[in-house]
Amino acid sequence: xxxxxxxxxxxxxxxxxxxxxxxxxxxxxxxxxxxxxxxxxxxxxxxxxxxxxxxxxxxxxxxxxxxxxxxxxxxxxxxxxxxxxxxxxxxxxxxxxxxxxxxxxxxxxxxxxxxxxxxxxxxxxxxxxxxxxxxxxxxxxxxxxxxxxxxxxxxxxxxxxxxxxxxxxxxxxxxxxxxxxxxxxxxxxxxxxxxxxxxxxxxxxxxxxxxxxxxxxxxxxxxxxxxxxxxxxxxxxxxxxxxxxxxxxxxxxxxxxxxxxxxxxxxxxxxxxxxxxxxxxxxxxxxxxxxxxxxxxxxxxxxxxxxxxxxxxxxxxxxxxxxxxxxxxxxxxxxxxxxxxxxxxxxxxxxxxxxxxxxxxxxxxxxxxxxxxxxxxxxxxxxxxxxxxxxxxxxxxxxxxxxxxxxxxxxxxxxxxxxxxxxxxxxxxxxxxxxxxxxxxxxxxxxxxxxxxx
Amino acid sequence: xxxxxxxxxxxxxxxxxxxxxxxxxxxxxxxxxxxxxxxxxxxxxxxxxxxxxxxxxxxxxxxxxxxxxxxxxxxxxxxxxxxxxxxxxxxxxxxxxxxxxxxxxxxxxxxxxxxxxxxxxxxxxxxxxxxxxxxxxxxxxxxxxxxxxxxxxxxxxxxxxxxxxxxxxxxxxxxxxxxxxxxxxxxxxxxxxxxxxxxxxxxxxxxxxxxxxxxxxxxxxxxxxxxxxxxxxxxxxxxxxxxxx
Numbered sequence: 117x118x119x120x121x122x123x124x125x126x127x128x129x130x131x132x133x134x135x136x137x138x139x140x141x142x143x144x145x146x147x148x149x150x151x152x153x154x155x156x157x158x159x160x161x162x163x164x165x166x167x168x169x170x171x172x173x174x175x176x177x178x179x180x181x182x183x184x185x186x187x188x189x190x191x192x193x194x195x196x197x198x199x200x201x202x203x204x205x206x207x208x209x210x211x212x213x214x215x216x217x218x219x220x221x222x223x224x225x226x227x228x229x230x231x232x233x234x235x236x237x238x239x240x241x242x243x244x245x246x247x248x249x250x251x252x253x254x255x256x257x258x259x260x261x262x263x264x265x266x267x268x269x270x271x272x273x274x275x276x277x278x279x280x281x282x283x284x285x286x287x288x289x290x291x292x293x294x295x296x297x298x299x300x301x302x303x304x305x306x307x308x309x310x311x312x313x314x315x316x317x318x319x320x321x322x323x324x325x326x327x328x329x330x331x332x333x334x335x336x337x338x339x340x341x342x343x344x345x346x347x348x349x350x351x352x353x354x355x356x357x358x359x360x361x362x363x364x365x366x367x368x369x370x371x372x373x374x375x376x377x378x379x380x381x382x383x384x385x386x387x388x389x390x391x392x393x394x395x396x397x398x399x400x401x402x403x404x405x406x407x408x409x410x411x412x413x414x415x416x417x418x419x420x421x422x423x424x425x426x427x428x429x430x431x432x433x434x435x436x437x438x439x440x441x442x443x444x445x446x447x448x449x450x451x452x453x454x455x456x457x458x459x460x461x462x463x464x465x466x467x468x469x470x471x472x473x474x475x476x477x478x479x480x481x482x483x484x485x486x487x488x489x490x491x492x493x494x495x496x497x498x499x500x501x502x503x504x505x506x507x508x509x510x511x512x513x514x515x516x517x518x519x520x521x522x523x524x525x526x527x528x529x530x531x532x533x534x535x536x537x538x539x540x541x542x543x544x545x546x547x548x549x550x551x552x553x554x555x556x557x558x559x560x561x562x563x564x565x566x567x568x569x570x
Numbered sequence: 571x572x573x574x575x576x577x578x579x580x581x582x583x584x585x586x587x588x589x590x591x592x593x594x595x596x597x598x599x600x601x602x603x604x605x606x607x608x609x610x611x612x613x614x615x616x617x618x619x620x621x622x623x624x625x626x627x628x629x630x631x632x633x634x635x636x637x638x639x640x641x642x643x644x645x646x647x648x649x650x651x652x653x654x655x656x657x658x659x660x661x662x663x664x665x666x667x668x669x670x671x672x673x674x675x676x677x678x679x680x681x682x683x684x685x686x687x688x689x690x691x692x693x694x695x696x697x698x699x700x701x702x703x704x705x706x707x708x709x710x711x712x713x714x715x716x717x718x719x720x721x722x723x724x725x726x727x728x729x730x731x732x733x734x735x736x737x738x739x740x741x742x743x744x745x746x747x748x749x750x751x752x753x754x755x756x757x758x759x760x761x762x763x764x765x766x767x768x769x770x771x772x773x774x775x776x777x778x779x780x781x782x783x784x785x786x787x788x789x790x791x792x793x794x795x796x797x798x799x800x801x802x803x804x805x806x807x808x809x810x811x812x813x814x815x
Contacts, residue, residue: 315791382759383756484754
């Protein structure tokens with residue numbers, strides 16, 4: 117059984133365009149065997165061979181080397197993490213690498229050993245307190261007309277600016293070569309951390325850099341969800357009144373008003389156009405799913421079961437459906453409904469299933485599942501991906517522990533989630549096929565990650 | 571030598587003259603002056619307090635005697651008879667001073683009265699506070715995994731809670747809903763809410779006033795124990811009662 121999903125089919129119109137397609141081969145040897153997703157050459161996938169020699173210093177300024185260190189490391193990681201490149205190892209590069217177009221020797225790049233298809237190169241110069249970066253992307257197989265990108269960036273001569281500039285350039289390359297999908301190098305991940313002694317909402321760059329505290333409630337703050345335009349962060353917090361949905365303005369750096377509802381109010385979720393929020397409230401006596409305007413007005417109740425209803429998430433492609441968790445049949449299961457509450461469909465059929473996350477293209481649900489639930493210790497809880505139309509699913513995590521709260525990157529190629537597989541709860545990232553899992557946090561206990569929309 | 575004999579004759583002659591002359595005038599001796607009147611006697615004074623130690627609020631009797639005094643006063647009382655007694659009730663230890671004035675002078679006398687505080691009354695035997703009674707009598711309700719309905723084996727504890735709360739109808743309290751560590755954060759907060767409300771509803775059905783009951787869910791955020799075994803997990807799956815001060 118092969119599951120094909122094409123994350124994007126947009127052609128860009130010049131030679132060397134790659135369409136990112138992953139074929140999923142599911143091997144079911146016996147009932148007890150785990151299912152895997154496999155990707156690789158020979159299955160119809162062609163990752164672009166990209167060579168990225170270190171950018172060169174453009175002048176003699178002594179600050180160049182410190183900034184180049186940060187720039188080059190960040191650029192390489194961003195392109196390596198993108199999931200669409202076969203990065204040519206630096207050990208295959210020629211001794212002479214270019215810092216500007218005049219220095220490019222095509223035959224040393226488009227033949228073995230590097231055998232690259234694309235070449236990213238450039239230079240960085242500090243003058244006074246200012247930093248200038250020039251970067252190019254060349255199709256080295258097209259000697260007559262190689263330039264795909266030529267960019268110039270100016271910013272302050274700081275390591276933070278060097279990092280941000282590398283993110284910008286990487287995103288440009290990913291956008292051009294990744295079929296027109298915006299890269300994620302400038303995206304943010306919001307999460308819960310207890311490292312100050314209280315659970316607060318924190319933020320960080322998508323690669324784990326720049327971890328910083330956002331809320332200072334001094335209580336228990338959970339379930340952060342950033343708005344589609346990045347201007348507001350909704351979360352649930354234990355205040356003197358009980359559990360409330362609070363709204364933090366990222367522009368004003370403080371809480372802004374949002375209506376108080378009675379009961380226990382949890383798990384806010386933004387619609388993709390930012391106009392509405394779904395959340396769980398027990399204002400009527402037991403937790404149900406509600407929808408409000410982004411200002412908190414126009415409250416509408418969607419569910420009616422007396423058992424817990426929580427963790428709603430919108431279909432980001434259509435805005436017309438909501439998936440959520442309900443305990444109406446005993447252990448929690450994933451359900452979908454129209455955004456007016458009609459047409460309730462049950463998605464999972466057994467076990468303990470929570471934390472749904474809808475893919476940007478609207479086709480897949482991620483969730484956390486203990487498939488075979490028995491007495492005593494339940495065993496590991498893993499992240500699964502399911503094609504909603506066919507109900508086919510594949511297990512993405514396999515390394516034990518409790519894995520929960522998956523969240524999609526906006527390019528649909530990456531997943532961030534929480535895992536305690538190494539002994540403490542931390543934020544992990546992996547590709548959407550389950551490969552390349554790696555931790556982003558180490559300090560304290562870190563949970564419930566939420567990837568920004570851009 | 572003639573000089574000396576002359577001097578001697580002169581002296582004898584002078585002396586004789588004085589004797590003859592004196593003897594010539596015979597006078598009556600003046601009468602002796604009357605004896606001065608004896609000086610007036612100095613006043614005497616004595617002052618006693620009986621008893622000289624009293625408990626605060628009790629009275630004592632001052633007694634005094636004076637003589638040769640025309641003006642007797644005790645400070646704090648005022649002018650008094652030369653001899654007498656008076657009851658006083660000092661609030662603090664006091665030294666009373668009596669002053670007796672008379673033509674012969676002034677005499678004073680003192681008496682000290684010590685006032686002691688009475689011993690404090692013995693404390694009443696302690697009776698338990700309403701809060702202590704609450705925690706002794708109102709038992710938490712325990713739940714099965716993933717469930718918020720009241721188990722059969724919890725009914726007697728629930729009934730005991732209802733009985734106590736109906737006997738103490740002014741008691742205000744909160745029911746907290748808790749879960750064990752195994753579930754997911756958001757689902758457990760919703761389940762804890764169901765548990766707290768299940769307990770509240772059962773109490774209200776039994777006749778406890780709903781206005782006295784607040785509910786809050788803590789999900790798995792505030793566990794009572796942290797071991798990874800069945801006993802600890804059961805300990806955490808509960809509706810927990812907290813008295814409102």
